[in-house]
Amino acid sequence: MRNTPLSQVDATPRPVLAIATDYPPDTLLPRHVHRRAQFLYAMSGLMEVQTDDGAWVIPPYSGVWIPPGKPHQVRMRGVSTRSLYIEPEAVPRTGDACEALQVGPLLHQLLLASAEVPALYAPAGRDGLLLGLILHELGSARRLPLFAPMPAEPALARLCQALLVKPAITVRAEEWARSMNMSPRTFSRRFREQTGLSFGQWRQQACLMAAVTRLAAGEAVTAIALDLGYDSSSAFASAYRRVMGQPPSAARRGT
CATH class of the missing domain: 2.60.120.280 (Regulatory protein AraC)
Incomplete structure (x- = not known):
């Protein structure tokens, strides 16, 4: 049909x-x-x-x-x-x-x-x-790592939604902990309880999801890496390959 x-x-x-x-x-x-x-x-x-x-x-x-x-x-x-x-x-x-x-x-x-x-x-x-x-x-299909779980706690969910809109690998857990009046240790524990991921893992997922969208649109790898806050395109490519199993250039080619 x-x-x-x-x-x-x-x-x-x-x-x-x-x-x-x-x-x-x-x-x-x-x-x-x-x-x-x-x-x-x-x-x-x-x-x-x-x-x-x-x-x-x-x-x-x-x-x-x-x-x-x-x-x-x-x-x-x-x-x-x-x-x-x-x-x-x-x-x-x-x-x-x-x-x-x-x-x-x-x-x-x-x-x-x-x-x-x-x-x-x-x-x-x-x-x-x-x-x-x-x-x-x-x-039997293989699951892909293209997911950012959303916490149930409203204040934390708002921070996560804002990062999905404007992802950056430079955002620090300490900043979010301070905004929520928590110690870094309490925040880290709460974040993992709410999402099943560490803050660093979740932040990387948000950045990779944004990268996939931009790579599919044909944007340059270097421009995406720098916009997301990576120190270099090679640092971004290494993180991308580690999670996705292929270099970002493959996604840009649509292969």
Whole structure:
């Protein structure tokens, strides 16, 4: 199915629905929720996803897993997508948190083919087998480190949201601790309790997410590194490679 609203087919008695959709640049899908789980795959462009749990950046050839009933907002930056909507009893992944997932060559081709599957497909036919294989591949897809969990404490969440808007590797935990009238040790403990990450890890995630967006837009590695506060492009490239498993130049080329 292509450019079909989910509302038109959601009641179809099938465990999986596949819909291909093209979005104009900078399209915002305001906060909403689906009864079914969703796997949202970016064939091109970039997606920025926000939930109550945190924020994700999803580059091309990656996707985001959204559990059933999870409120979310998505900004599409020139994206052509393949979406799978999956009945709760058929979901291939456990847990109630969103995940950024790597899409390998086989899953990519399967998702391409899924656009031709009608809503009322034959479960035992080719289309049903194709969607069944997609579910299997989704269940074993590798999670990508493109997530900044959002703390529940309002004051801390406001600081995190501000850093997502203007990320900088030079922001120090001591500054945030002072603004919240906490000792550095208390702040560090509270931050890890709220996010599951140390402040330094979270700050790096925020910077890398911003970098992925800018690299996908074709910006120079050196300019991004300096804007984010790294001492040099090599220091930035080292941090990027350590987390992403590839140099930033690969993301800029779209490889």
